[in-house]
Amino acid sequence: MAAPYNHRAIEAKWRTNWEKKPVNVNDGKKPKYYCLDMFPYPSGNGLHVGHWRGYVISDVWSRYKMLQGYYLIHPMGWDAFGLPAENYAIKMGVHPAVSTAANIKNIKRQINDIAAIYDWDMEVNTTDPEFYKWTQWIFVKMFKEGLAYEKEFPINWCPSCKTGLANEEVVNGCCERCGTSVTKKNLRQWMLRITKYADRLLSDLDKLDWPEKVKKMQTDWIGKSYGAEVDFPVEGREEKITVYTTRPDTLHGATFMVLAPEHALAKSLATDETREAVEKYIFDASMKSNVDRLQDKEKTGVFTGTYAINPLNGEKLPIWLSDYVLADYGTGAIMCVPAHDDRDFEFAKKFDIPIIQVIAKDGKEIQNMTEAYTEASGTMINSGEWNGMESSVLKKEAPHIIEKLGIGRKTVNYKLRDWVFSRQRYWGEPIPIVHCPKCGAVPVPEDQLPLRLPEVESYQPTGTGESPLAAIDEWVNTTCPCCGAPAKRETNTMPQWAGSSWYFLRYVDSKNNKELVSKEKADKYLPVDMYIGGVEHAVLHLLYSRFYTKFLYDIGAIDFDEPFVKLFNQGMITGKNGIKMSKSKGNVISPDDLVNDYGCDSLRMYELFVGPPELDAEWDDRGIDGVSRFLKRFWTLALDSIEKDIPATKEMEKTRHKMVYDITSRLEAFSLNTVVSGFMEYTNKLIAIAKQNDGAVDKETIETVTILLAPFVPHIAEEIWEKLGHEDSIFHAQWPAHDEELMKDDEIEVPVQINGKTKAVISIPAEISKEDAIAEGKKAVADKISGNIIKEIYVPKKIINIVVKK
Structure with a gap:
């Protein structure tokens, strides 16, 4: 009779064995496979069972690739700079360097409990000066190429985190990190010109084996549209106001203009009679977030007292300011065609502005319009020489007509804005720029990098718009690298995304102090073949990483321009009723006790059994019992079969080959929950066959099933493999193949x-x-x-x- 399955003894034994004799060794002969998890923030709360899911998925896939004969690149590191780490340190009343180190130690222990086959020799930490030296190097290169620049303008401001935020970090009007409502603040900022890469970021999505959902999110975020810029002269002045429109065919229907309150001409357009109201409106708008301004609520606005001239028909258009127009989309000014736009219609009705219909169904004008006519096509009316044309045809021709008339030009526009890159916080990479009164902004010479983050006693954010670094005179005051004159260092720091936008490159050459990554290792090991992480990073980390990779390709640092060939987004593990696990809600389930009670293998398998890996799943502790019982049943079958050593029957052989085909097909389809249910189904079949054959099946069948199980439950698989008489690790075996003839x-x-x-x-x-x-x-x-x-x-x-x- 088989000895009972003792998960504690078996798992401890194989952890020790793997440390002494690593199973993933580069012999220089195998092809590489690079499987990567999105590296974690070292949070003080440690890992819960939801975090385990992504790590288990990537480890199963990695071990599967090893059994297919690949040398595996499967590293792990720490995204330790930025708001999450600093906010936690403030909460705990310690320095972020101290809390980050402690959190990394704890999470590393928990990650090791997963038994993931991480190569810790490749480990990186974004707060390590030898790492952020290269983060700063990339910034310097971007500065020299004109992609990093300074600009003062209203940015998203989190009053709680006391720092500026990129548009991508604002979710439904709130800070992505802390949930506080975001306001606007006028600040000097460092920007990265990601818009220069908009077209490539969009078109190259077609190259990627990524979920369509993520590709659509990036497509919508980049927001490419075709239209025309039209120049409207301002009555009695030399200036012209340029608007961007996707519907130049409706130009005859424009009856007023609206500028964003932040528009460069907004204040100067005010007359003596309107100046007070205009300035008050501009101030009030500055206190609202973009999301608040775009919400479907009653429109507000103020008339400047000044008129523009429609360049097509010479009509006077009153110029208004309204906060439903944003400064950072298009030109920050719009021509308003109330007959054919819902927002413009609402605004015109409220402020008694004329409404002129220029597109009509079957050419018939609507009398006393009660809503905008927003059908995509129709016949042009009230449009001079354009009357009678189909609007869908004119929409394509109008940009060319406008260009010939000299009143505008056809153009392409993007919703994507340049990346607000600086943060008014302490815990981040110092921006390697020196401000010289004579030379302007000068990059720190590359041979002087890294520019180290100085130690400070008080690192809390000031809320003034200045980083805490600004108070360290001995660090701020320096000399200009160009002329040697007294100068001052840049005191803003980089955002948490700076290191994570390129870290995947550094893993394969993490000890190189001469270059970011050697050409030899980049050619050999990059790019990432499989990237696994949450969909919440679709328009943040994943977009930024693509931008960085394309830039590094352009300057010749690497020879590929997309970082991740294949992407898999796992769903969340939630608490009861689908509520996200969080310490504040008291529904966090730690894996530590489950590992102790059931073993790592049982927890790994249950993490995959809870549901389709791409969907959210509700955690239920009772489910792990069933997985544990299954492993014990297979353990007993395996040991009894090894002891009895019976010959194979045709039924055993047929079941074995069917199982190989079925499990492999499900695994290749990433249907990991059905792989686990498949193991259970086939094990039940084998147990039924064994009952008719002296309680056993043949050794080859046990060997085959054990290899199939190995990526999922590595400890028990190694133990059974050893009992089968093998001296080498099961992970040096080959993934089995099926024979269709034998399956019949x-x-x-x-x-x-x-x-x-x-x-x-x-x-x-x-x-x-x-x-x-x-x-x-x-x-x-x-x-x-x-x-x-x-x-x-x-x-x-x-x-x-x-x-x-x-």
């Missing part, structure tokens, strides 16, 4: 029908002749046939039908 059934079950109604189900040889099949079928339903048989039908391997006429 000798007998099949087919229904026997009389006049199309099933009367019996019989077993017949798979390759039986038509005559013999019909004979067997008639025999099975002989007592049910009444009348004359007029037709006999056999659809091979499907059905027997006896047609009877009474």
Whole structure:
């Protein structure tokens, strides 16, 4: 009788063995496979069972690739700079360097409990000066290429985190990190010109084996549109106001203009009579977030007292300010065609502005419009020489007409804005720029990098718009690298995304102090073949990483321009009723006790069994019992079979090959929950076969099933493999292949029908002749046939039908 399965002893034994004899060794002969997890923030709360899911998925896939003969690149590191780490340190009343180090130690212990096959020799930490030296190097290169620049303008401001935020870090008007409502603040900022890469970021999505959902999110975020810029002269002034429109065909229907309150001309357009109201409106708008301004609520606005001239027909258009127009989209000014835009219609109705219909269904004008006519096409009316044209045709031709008339130009526009890159916080990479009164902004020379983050006693954010670094005179005051004159260092720091936008490159050459990554190792090991992480990073980390990779490709640092060939987004593990796990909600489930009670292997397998890996799943502790029982059943079957060492039967051989085919197909489809259920189904079949064969199956079947199980439950697989007599690790074995001939059934079950109604189900040889099949079928339903048989039908391997006429 098999010895009981002791998960504690077996898992401890194999952890020690793997440390002494690593199973993933680069012999220089195997092809590489780079499987990467999104590296974690070292949070003080440690890992819960939800975090385990992504790590287990990537480890299963990695071990599967090892068994297919690949040398595996599967590193781990720490995204330790930025708001999450600093906010936690403030909460705990310690320095972020101290809390980050402690958190990393704890999470590393928890990650090791997963038994993931991480290569800790490749470990990186974004707060390590030898790492952020290269983060700063990339910034310097971007500065020299004109991609990093300074600009003062209203940015998203989190009053709680006391720092500026990129548009991508604002979710429904709130700070992505802390949930506080975001306001606007006018600040000097460092920007990265990601917009220069907008077209490539969009078109190259077609290259990627990524979920369509993520590709659509990036497509929508980049927001490419085609239209025209039109120049509207300002009455009585030399300035012109340029607007961007995707509907230049409606130019005759423009009856007013609206500028964003932040528009450069907003204040100067005010007349003496309107100046006070205009300035008050501009101030009030500055206190609102973009999300608040775009919400579907009553429109507000103020008339500047000044008019623009429609360049097509010479009509005067009143110029208004309204906060439903944003400064950072298009030109920050719009021509308003209330007859054909819901927002413009609402605004015109409220402020009694004329409404002129220029597109009509069948050319018939609507009298006393009660809503905007927003159909995509129609016939042009009230449009001068454009009357009678189809609007869908004119929409394409109008930009060319406008260009010929010299009143504008056809253009392409993007929703994507340049990246607000600086943060008014302490815990981040110092921006390697020196401000010189004579030379302006000068990069720190590359041979002087890293520019180290100075130690400070007080690192809390000031809220003034200045970083805490600004108070360290001995660090701020320096000399200009160009002219040697007294100068001051840049005191803003980089955002948490700076290191994570390129870290995946550094893993493969993490000890190199001469270059970011050597050409030899980049060519050999990059890019990432499989990237696994949450969909919440679709327009943050994943977009930024693509931008950085394309830039590094352009300057010749690497020879590929997309970082991640394949992407998989795992769903969340939630608490009861689908509520996200969090310490504040008291629904966090730590894996530590589950590992102790059931073992790492049971928890790994249950993490995958809870549901399709791409969907959210609700955690239920009771489910792990079933997985644990399954492993014990297979353990008993394996040890009994090893002891009895019986020869294979045809049924064992057929089941083995069917299992290899089925498990491999499900695994390749990333249907990991059905892989686990498949293990259970086939193990039950093998146990049933064993009952008819002295309680055992043949050793080859046990070997095959054990290899199939190995990526999922590595400890128990290694133990059974050793008991099968193997001295080397199971992960040096080969993933089994199936033989279709051996999968074929000798007998099949087919229904026997009389006049199309099933009367019996019989077993017949798979390759039986038509005559013999019909004979067997008639025999099975002989007592049910009444009348004359007029037709006999056999659809091979499907059905027997006896047609009877009474």
